[in-house]
Amino acid sequence: xxxxxxxxxxxxxxxxxxxxxxxxxxxxxxxxxxxxxxxxxxxxxxxxxxxxxxxxxxxxxxxxxxxxxxxxxxxxxxxxxxxxxxxxxxxxxxxxxxxxxxxxxxxxxxxxxxxxxxxxxxxxxxxxxxxxxxxxxxxxxxxxxxxxxxxxxxxxxxxxxxxxxxxxxxxxxxxxxxxxxxxxxxxxxxxxxxxxxxxxxxxxxxxxxxxxxxxxxxxxxxxxxxxxxxxxxxxxxxxxxxxxxxxxxxxxxxxxxxxxxxxxxxxxxxxxxxxxxxxxxxxxxxxxxxxxxxxxxxxxxxxxxxxxxxxxxxxxxxxxxxxxxxxxxxxxxxxxxxxxxxxxxxxxxxxxxxxxxxxxxxxxxxxxxxxxxxxxxxxxxxxxxxxxxxxxxxxxxxxxxxxxxxxxxxxxxxxxxxxxxxxxxxxxxxxxxxxxxxxxxxxxxxxxxxxxxxxxxxxxxxxxxxxxxxxxxxxxxxxxxxxxxxxxxxxxxxxxxxxxxxxxxxxxxxxxxxxxxxxxxxxxxxxxxxxxxxxxxxxxxxxxxxxxxxxxxxxxxxxxxxxxxxxxxxxxxxxxxxxxxxxxxxxxxxxxxxxxxxxxxxxxxxxxxxxxxxxxxxxxxxxxxxxxxxxxxxxxxxxxxxxxxxxxxxxxxxxxxxxxxxxxxxxxxxxxxxxxxxxxxxxxxxxxxxxxxxxxxxxxxxxxxxxxxxxxxxxxxxxxxxxxxxxxxxxxxxxxxxxxxxxxxxxxxxxxxxxxxxxxxxxxxxxxxxxxxxxxxxxxxxxxx
Amino acid sequence: xxxxxxxxxxxxxxxxxxxxxxxxxxxxxxxxxxxxxxxxxxxxxxxxxxxxxxxxxxxxxxxxxxxxxxxxxxxxxxxxxxxxxxxxxxxxxxxxxxxxxxxxxxxxxxxxxxxxxxxxxxxxxxxxxxxxxxxxxxxxxxxxxxxxxxxxxxxxxxxxxxxxxxxxxxxxxxxxxxxxxxxxxxxxxxxxxxx
Numbered sequence: 014x015x016x017x018x019x020x021x022x023x024x025x026x027x028x029x030x031x032x033x034x035x036x037x038x039x040x041x042x043x044x045x046x047x048x049x050x051x052x053x054x055x056x057x058x059x060x061x062x063x064x065x066x067x068x069x070x071x072x073x074x075x076x077x078x079x080x081x082x083x084x085x086x087x088x089x090x091x092x093x094x095x096x097x098x099x100x101x102x103x104x105x106x107x108x109x110x111x112x113x114x115x116x117x118x119x120x121x122x123x124x125x126x127x128x129x130x131x132x133x134x135x136x137x138x139x140x141x142x143x144x145x146x147x148x149x150x151x152x153x154x155x156x157x158x159x160x161x162x163x164x165x166x167x168x169x170x171x172x173x174x175x176x177x178x179x180x181x182x183x184x185x186x187x188x189x190x191x192x193x194x195x196x197x198x199x200x201x202x203x204x205x206x207x208x209x210x211x212x213x214x215x216x217x218x219x220x221x222x223x224x225x226x227x228x229x230x231x232x233x234x235x236x237x238x239x240x241x242x243x244x245x246x247x248x249x250x251x252x253x254x255x256x257x258x259x260x261x262x263x264x265x266x267x268x269x270x271x272x273x274x275x276x277x278x279x280x281x282x283x284x285x286x287x288x289x290x291x292x293x294x295x296x297x298x299x300x301x302x303x304x305x306x307x308x309x310x311x312x313x314x315x316x317x318x319x320x321x322x323x324x325x326x327x328x329x330x331x332x333x334x335x336x337x338x339x340x341x342x343x344x345x346x347x348x349x350x351x352x353x354x355x356x357x358x359x360x361x362x363x364x365x366x367x368x369x370x371x372x373x374x375x376x377x378x379x380x381x382x383x384x385x386x387x388x389x390x391x392x393x394x395x396x397x398x399x400x401x402x403x404x405x406x407x408x409x410x411x412x413x414x415x416x417x418x419x420x421x422x423x424x425x426x427x428x429x430x431x432x433x434x435x436x437x438x439x440x441x442x443x444x445x446x447x448x449x450x451x452x453x454x455x456x457x458x459x460x461x462x463x464x465x466x467x468x469x470x471x472x473x474x475x476x477x478x479x480x481x482x483x484x485x486x487x488x489x490x491x492x493x494x495x496x497x498x499x500x501x502x503x504x505x506x507x508x509x510x511x512x513x514x515x516x517x518x519x520x521x522x523x524x525x526x527x528x529x530x531x532x533x534x535x536x537x538x539x540x541x542x543x544x545x546x547x548x549x550x551x552x553x554x555x556x557x558x559x560x561x562x563x564x565x566x567x568x569x570x571x572x573x574x575x576x577x578x579x580x581x582x583x584x585x586x587x588x589x590x591x592x593x594x595x596x597x598x599x600x601x602x603x604x605x606x607x608x609x610x611x612x613x614x615x616x617x618x619x620x621x622x623x624x625x626x627x628x629x630x631x632x633x634x635x636x637x638x639x640x641x642x643x644x645x646x647x648x649x650x651x652x653x654x655x656x657x658x659x660x661x662x663x664x665x666x667x668x669x670x671x672x673x674x675x676x677x678x679x680x681x682x683x684x685x686x687x688x689x690x691x692x693x694x695x696x697x698x699x700x701x702x703x704x705x706x707x708x709x710x711x712x713x714x715x716x717x718x719x720x721x722x723x724x725x726x727x728x729x730x731x732x733x734x735x736x737x738x739x740x741x742x743x744x745x746x747x748x749x750x751x752x753x754x755x756x757x758x759x760x761x762x763x764x765x766x767x768x769x770x771x772x773x774x775x776x777x778x779x780x781x782x783x784x785x786x787x788x789x790x791x792x793x794x795x796x797x798x
Numbered sequence: 799x800x801x802x803x804x805x806x807x808x809x810x811x812x813x814x815x816x817x818x819x820x821x822x823x824x825x826x827x828x829x830x831x832x833x834x835x836x837x838x839x840x841x842x843x844x845x846x847x848x849x850x851x852x853x854x855x856x857x858x859x860x861x862x863x864x865x866x867x868x869x870x871x872x873x874x875x876x877x878x879x880x881x882x883x884x885x886x887x888x889x890x891x892x893x894x895x896x897x898x899x900x901x902x903x904x905x906x907x908x909x910x911x912x913x914x915x916x917x918x919x920x921x922x923x924x925x926x927x928x929x930x931x932x933x934x935x936x937x938x939x940x941x942x943x944x945x946x947x948x949x950x951x952x953x954x955x956x957x958x959x960x961x962x963x964x965x966x967x968x969x970x971x972x973x974x975x976x977x978x979x980x981x982x983x984x985x986x987x988x989x990x991x992x993x
Contacts, residue, residue, distance in 0.1 A: 043869075118967065118973065119973060119974075119975070120973040120975070120981050123903065124896060124899055124900075124981055125973060125975055125981050126975040126976055126977075157967075157968070157971070182968070190896070190971040191896055191971075192896065192897070214968070215968060245802075245803075246802060348907055351907050352907070352908065355904065355907075355908060389903055389904075390903060390904045390907060391904070392900075604834070604911070647824065647825060647826040647827070647830060648824065648825045648826070648914065649824055649826065649832055649834060649835065649911060649914065649915050650832065652910055652911035652914055653832075653834060653911045655910075655911075656909060656910065656911055689977075689979075691906075692913070692914060692917060695906070695910045695913070695914075696910060696914060698910070699910040699911075
């Protein structure tokens with residue numbers, strides 16, 4: 014019987030650990046157990062048989078670390094390992110072979126240096142071998158990072174049709190190593206279509222119980238529990254575990270009663286542990302988990318449950334009507350987008366919308382960058398907002414978690430493009446109530462479209478709980494019944510058993526005093542059952558409406574959030590008044606960014622931008638620079654001043670005539686190839702910018718060709734190179750050579766911890782910047798000031 | 799005869815950040831004060847998750863300039879000299895946790911001043927934490943100064959075996975990248991000779 018059918022009917026048992034058994038059979042410390050598949054298959058077969066005799070239904074192949082990084086002959090090891098398992102099950106009936114896939118031992122980007130797609134391929138190599146041999150399922154286990162888990166699951170989905178089981182490692186605080194909570198994992202893995210999920214390793218069954226409870230609360234698929242035999246202790250030179258088979262099986266009985274469906278063991282467990290577990294749980298009534306019907310999205314740390322209490326989605330990363338964001342997108346300026354993401358996240362929104370669609374940019378590429386970069390700086394779940402299926406696919410693929418997808422609609426073309434992607438990569442999808450005939454002007458037809466989308470999704474295997482319907486807000490300025498139609502639609506769509514979402518501010522398009530209309534409509538929409546609001550999280554009126562609504566609707570216990578929100582907002586204006594006395598020069602010297610900007614604003618009423626720079630900003634920077642050189646001020650202060658000056662600069666630039674705006678003072682900056690340290694380079698960048706230089710920052714680990722290309726393309730004659738490690742100075746020398754060869758008039762400043770004046774001369778640099786301030790002085794001299 | 803791996807978690811507020819270590823990294827005088835440093839420290843303490851693991855191993859110095867540490871042998875004149883008179887050593891790994899990497903990544907985009915200050919604070923913090931664990935060890939053993947891979951002629955190539963010995967991937971969440979640098983970045987491994 015197919016294991017997916019079997020698990021619907023009865024509790025299944027995994028085997029236990031291999032290490033303890035194999036060591037007893039003579040495996041030495043440091044010796045790789047996987048080699049025994051080839052060298053001592055009889056011992057591996059015996060281990061499998063012992064577990065089968067103990068009552069295990071599923072045995073795991075001895076292939077945990079049999080990957081291409083550890084073994085040149087990984088294929089042979091996998092084939093032999095699977096053959097051992099096949100040999101072992103021959104004499105038994107209704108037993109299953111799980112192909113065991115352990116972690117890579119490497120950490121994925123952005124925290125580590127392993128590319129997501131390389132990780133997918135890393136696991137795919139093993140899956141392809143296993144598929145050829147024939148196994149009953151794939152077990153992805155002992156994964157302690159959400160992103161790596163996703164890579165392994167995708168590899169399995171793309172290379173075989175076998176059932177996929179996944180177990181992750183949690184600590185006593187119910188967190189995975191890189192921070193994921195049980196809900197985050199349940200959300201992502203169920204959405205990816207994994208057949209059974211759970212936990213293994215690291216802890217004994219006693220310490221796993223809090224995590225097990227969380228899983229059982231949220232999971233609609235069967236849960237696997239494979240604990241260690243407690244914690245390892247060393248006695249008489251041997252590692253033993255502190256929970257014996259009797260205690261272990263007592264705990265497993267409790268775990269079975271709570272509702273775990275598949276039980277087994279991990280490190281330190283033996284056939285005796287499994288035998289006793291089977292004996293003590295066999296007669297406990299078996300219940301397949303109920304569909305929990307949770308609508309949830311997640312990031313790599315946490316899940317967001319969508320429900321009765323409305324939640325906010327930050328709408329600011331969307332170029333529609335935003336000049337600055339459009340410009341940032343055209344210039345590939347991700348920093349602007351990231352700042353927008355971080356500042357919205359700080360307001361407490363539950364989800365961030367990401368829309369980077371502009372006719373003149375490569376949306377597919379930009380979407381991939383933006384999603385990856387946003388996930389490097391914020392753990393707020395994202396809403397992937399695009400009408401381009403290709404952009405949607407790259408974003409869904411690289412997303413770490415279960416995203417919200419914005420959107421599908423009632424058009425056949427839209428559903429055919431979006432649903433297969435959601436099915437493959439997971440996600441909750443927003444369904445707009447429009448179709449080939451446009452947006453209906455009545456609630457009846459909007460509800461009908463919602464029903465049509467829900468039914469069509471079902472055909473793709475997408476459950477109703479993963480659809481959130483957006484009945485569309487149309488402006489009341491064109492038809493004053495529009496708001497009423499939308500409100501009625503919300504009410505009736507909720508009765509279909511799905512949640513709703515709305516881009517709220519569309520309601521006031523074309524009217525004056527839009528916040529008044531928006532916030533009133535928002536409150537009404539929530540009262541009619543709106544669950545998700547796509548809105549501007551910096552709008553006071555919208556936040557007022559939101560927090561007040563939650564307070565009066567008993568959705569905010571003790572009005573805590575309302576009080577916190579209200580008091581924080583009032584405080585915000587306070588500190589500024591203390592700093593009113595500070596003029597621009599003081600503000601910069603003291604490094605107070607907000608004052609620098611407000612003082613520059615005041616000065617603009619009486620002085621020209623260029624005069625403000627020359628008479629206030631530059632003297633301030635020189636003052637702090639001199640103090641720094643005399644060691645009266647220190648690097649942190651220098652940086653704070655530079656940031657304050659840059660902020661004032663940014664304001665002034667917007668007021669300058671193009672003639673005044675000196676764009677000739679440019680510097681290309683890079684940390685050279687092979688070097689990943691960029692603190693020094695970044696400090697130089699901040700200082701240069703504060704002095705009004707335009708900096709082309711190429712980042713770290715930059716190949717010589719790229720540096721030359723940037724200098725030539727931008728006609729920039731000054732290049733700053735940084736290196737922190739002795740091993741990368743040759744790469745600096747190589748870069749200088751290539752620059753000299755290309756254009757003799759390009760001059761090079763070098764700096765970094767390992768460099769000295771002599772060293773700089775030796776590698777033919779034109780200037781040596783001993784510290785950041787000196788680099789600025791050199792650049793000033795170079796451009797003749 | 800193999801010894802047990804000792805592991806532990808210490809709350810962030812329990813470790814006082816060494817002022818001299820901090821001043822060196824901030825490139826300031828000791829006891830230099832700035833509001834910005836205090837506010838960065840507050841944010842940092844929220845994400846720090848100190849964990850340590852150590853294990854005692856036998857030391858064999860019978861081969862000139864080679865140190866045999868039971869789990870691996872390494873050529874290093876400096877370490878060989880450092881361990882003179884020791885028949886065993888404590889292998890230690892400590893980390894300030896992955897939350898620090900995430901915070902630094904975010905600050906690197908938001909503010910170079912905050913990034914610089916927080917980077918200095920977290921380096922000094924993990925160093926101070928390592929001192930703290932070193933002190934725990936000193937209560938049991940008479941020790942030599944600790945010696946870390948990458949220092950002197952002790953190659954970084956020893957990192958994989960140290961981390962494997964301590965199961966640091968599981969106990970501390972430390973992994974190595976291709977250049978043998980650790981993630982979380984604010985992590986330290988060391989060898990402490992026992993007299």
